[in-house]
Amino acid sequence: MADDSSDEFMRREFPLSTQDFVFLRDFAEAQVGVVLSLDKREMIYSRLARRLRSLGLADFAAYCRLLARAQSAEVAYFIHAITTHLTAFFREAYHFDFLLETAFPQIEKSMATGRRLRLWSAACASGEEAYSLAMTVHEYGRFANWDVRILATDVDTEMLTQACAGIYGADRVSGMSVERQRRFFSRLDDGRYRVTDELLAMVSFRPFNLIQPCAAGEFHDVIFCRNVMIYFAESHRRALIARFASMQRPGAYLMLGHAETLEQGGAQFYDTCGRTIHRRQGEQ
Numbered sequence: 001m002a003d004d005s006s007d008e009f010m011r012r013e014f015p016l017s018t019q020d021f022v023f024l025r026d027f028a029e030a031q032v033g034v035v036l037s038l039d040k041r042e043m044i045y046s047r048l049a050r051r052l053r054s055l056g057l058a059d060f061a062a063y064c065r066l067l068a069r070a071q072s073a074e075v076a077y078f079i080h081a082i083t084t085h086l087t088a089f090f091r092e093a094y095h096f097d098f099l100l101e102t103a104f105p106q107i108e109k110s111m112a113t114g115r116r117l118r119l120w121s122a123a124c125a126s127g128e129e130a131y132s133l134a135m136t137v138h139e140y141g142r143f144a145n146w147d148v149r150i151l152a153t154d155v156d157t158e159m160l161t162q163a164c165a166g167i168y169g170a171d172r173v174s175g176m177s178v179e180r181q182r183r184f185f186s187r188l189d190d191g192r193y194r195v196t197d198e199l200l201a202m203v204s205f206r207p208f209n210l211i212q213p214c215a216a217g218e219f220h221d222v223i224f225c226r227n228v229m230i231y232f233a234e235s236h237r238r239a240l241i242a243r244f245a246s247m248q249r250p251g252a253y254l255m256l257g258h259a260e261t262l263e264q265g266g267a268q269f270y271d272t273c274g275r276t277i278h279r280r281q282g283e284q
């Protein structure tokens with residue numbers, strides 16, 4: 001048995017033993033693929049301490065037992081607490097510029113998809129990325145008679161509820177041009193902003209866990225999977241890239257986050273053609 005007596009985490013309001021941390025770390029990886037190294041113990045403590053207080057639990061050992069119960073409703077809360085949801089409208093703007101200047105004209109010209117455009121925001125958090133895709137489609141302006149769908153998924157159902165509502169504080173919207181604000185948002189009485197019905201109708205939000213296999217569905221012309229794989233174990237990253245490849249036709253695009261690369265596993269499926277922009281290989 002490990003001696004925890006010198007461990008300062010054991011002297012806190014809610015004792016968090018190394019054993020409890022290891023349980024939470026393994027549980028997180030099994031549920032969502034996220035790797036929590038030992039230096040994340042402080043983060044785990046601070047993100048969950050309030051939860052333990054409100055649940056009336058004495059220590060993390062009790063919290064681990066709660067999570068371990070079959071079909072524990074606490075799992076959704078735990079996932080929300082340990083994942084990072086930082087996002088913004090038109091974050092990493094070069095991807096949206098690339099759509100306007102390169103990807104959309106290519107897709108329009110090739111017509112390979114039969115006047116259908118399928119975009120996927122694969123870890124959409126509170127929805128800003130998906131609505132930025134919808135705005136970009138509008139700004140491009142030449143898909144008016146096309147069947148355009150934007151799929152937006154996330155494992156965190158709390159984030160999906162926010163995303164579906166399409167309501168954002170003024171601070172979230174203020175970074176966009178006044179023209180975009182006027183065209184794509186209406187101002188609510190409480191000072192917040194709501195995306196237009198037109199944008200809402202273009203996006204379908206669904207729960208989806210990127211580390212789980214999925215049934216073959218439609219091909220995606222562009223996948224945005226940004227700032228999520230960076231938290232995954234390498235085995236999950238590799239499996240996910242292979243799965244994306246199976247869901248894209250040659251010539252389709254995969255956009256990753258600014259600190260993410262395809263590494264060895266992806267080079268057999270995609271060519272890199274810009275900053276974190278990858279193109280599915282194969283005959284078109």
Ligand SMILES: C[S@@+](CC[C@H](N)C(=O)[O-])C[C@H]1O[C@@H](n2cnc3c(N)ncnc32)[C@H](O)[C@@H]1O
Nearest residue numbers: 032084086087123125155156209210226227228
């Ligand atoms: C930092 S946000 C990225 C948001 C957006 N893609 C961007 O780049 O601005 C990461 C999101 O990934 C989600 N996430 C984490 N693990 C996931 C998984 N296994 N499957 C699906 N989404 C996951 C989190 O819930 C979170 O909303």
